Amino acid sequence: MELTESYMLPVPQQRAWEALNDTAILRASIPGCDNIEAEGENEYALSMSASVGPVKARFKGRMLLTDVDAPHTYTIVFEGQGGGAGFGKGSARVVLEPEGDASTKLTYTASAQIGGKLAQIGSRLVDGAAKKLAGQFFKRFSAQVTGEGADEAADAPADDDA
Numbered sequence: 001m002e003l004t005e006s007y008m009l010p011v012p013q014q015r016a017w018e019a020l021n022d023t024a025i026l027r028a029s030i031p032g033c034d035n036i037e038a039e040g041e042n043e044y045a046l047s048m049s050a051s052v053g054p055v056k057a058r059f060k061g062r063m064l065l066t067d068v069d070a071p072h073t074y075t076i077v078f079e080g081q082g083g084g085a086g087f088g089k090g091s092a093r094v095v096l097e098p099e100g101d102a103s104t105k106l107t108y109t110a111s112a113q114i115g116g117k118l119a120q121i122g123s124r125l126v127d128g129a130a131k132k133l134a135g136q137f138f139k140r141f142s143a144q145v146t147g148e149g150a151d152e153a154a155d156a157p158a159d160d161d162a
Contacts, residue, residue: 001090001114001123003130006107007138011145013096016104017071019145020094029141031133034058042068050082052129055117057085072096086116106138 009016019025023036023044030036036046042065049058061080068074072095079089090112097105114126142148 001112001127001130002110003112003127003134004107004109005131005134006105007142008099009104009106009142009145010102011104012102013098013104014071015145016096016106019141020096025141025144029137029144031136031140042066046080050129050133052118053121053125055085055121057082059085059088061088067093082116082118084117086114086118088112088114088118 011019023038027033027036030046030048032049034047034049036044039045039062044063045061046063047058047060049056051057059080059082061078064077066075066077074094076092076094078091079087081087090110092108092110095107097107099105110130112130118126
């Protein structure tokens with residue numbers, strides 16, 4: 001699975017970078033995220049619940065940030081296990097570009113491999129779920145970094161139809 005998208009964030013580049021490296025903001029922004037914590041420099045453990053079509057699971061995984069060039073870019077290498085639902089692993093290249101003094105363009109290119117039941121339900125459904133989760137993440141993330149509706153975004157339940 002390949003996914004490339006761009007989002008405009010209504011904050012300066014440095015603020016966007018800081019937020020992307022703040023576990024509290026990430027926990028509130030990632031749909032279904034139960035926990036995310038640093039386990040070392042640029043290394044994180046996380047747990048989250050997700051559903052893709054009929055497959056629902058609780059995933060535990062790790063993220064490692066590589067090729068870090070603050071506050072411009074990094075690569076996220078990730079892997080997660082969802083028990084009987086399967087697994088996912090891959091990477092995402094994240095680039096932040098200033099757009100004037102008060103906005104930042106975030107572009108990411110992600111590639112992932114999945115296995116188990118997740119791989120059996122079809123790539124169209126998985127791709128659609130990934131795009132929907134990304135959209136929910138950026139809506140919540142924007143609310144967190146601007147302080148607008150941050151409480152509602154953090155309290156909103158993860159959408160089970162992802």
